[in-house]
Amino acid sequence: MISTSLVFVAARTVRRAAIVCAVGLLVGYVALSSFSSRYGTSTSLTLDSKSAQTALSVAVSAQESAGLTCSPKPTLTDVVLFQRGRNEVSVLTFDEAIKASSASEGSIRRYCT
Template structure:
């Protein structure tokens, strides 16, 4: 074989590799797009009846009463709890919230405690 034969052979190999790569990317794109269209998440729409709006209002109510609210677990008598399938937030005691959460009735959203003054 001469050196020009090697050039033509290399050019064919490069073309073949590019075609195989393009075909693979095309098949991958079609597979991912069909999977995402079938199983993709629906877009989230927030409105005034959203649980986040209800949670914000409940937190504002508790903070106006002098409590500090946080997602960090704390032993307190004011727990903001959201029941499954409902957009409202209930104010429960710690024991009630733990029982309801254990029964899988919903989940604890926020703990509201009396603010602790810093030590002098």
């Protein structure tokens, strides 16, 4: 026969294991939901004169003062801001920017329409 003290010990062990599993699942759910809320959201890009991309912000300001709207999303346009170095941003046509980018001379930074 099984003594009643062993039954109580087994029941207590099962209850504790169930509580530990439930708390673990709850902590895991909260952790996953808090991390997943950050994925899939877009962040806005803010350029200011204090950033390391001062030449780019000056070029964007010049194009926007001319009535164009500059965006980092690729669009077919004749005005492309192309950055060759840290401090050199030039205005190229779309074709010239594609050729220079494929030759690894720099990178296309903004498309202005």
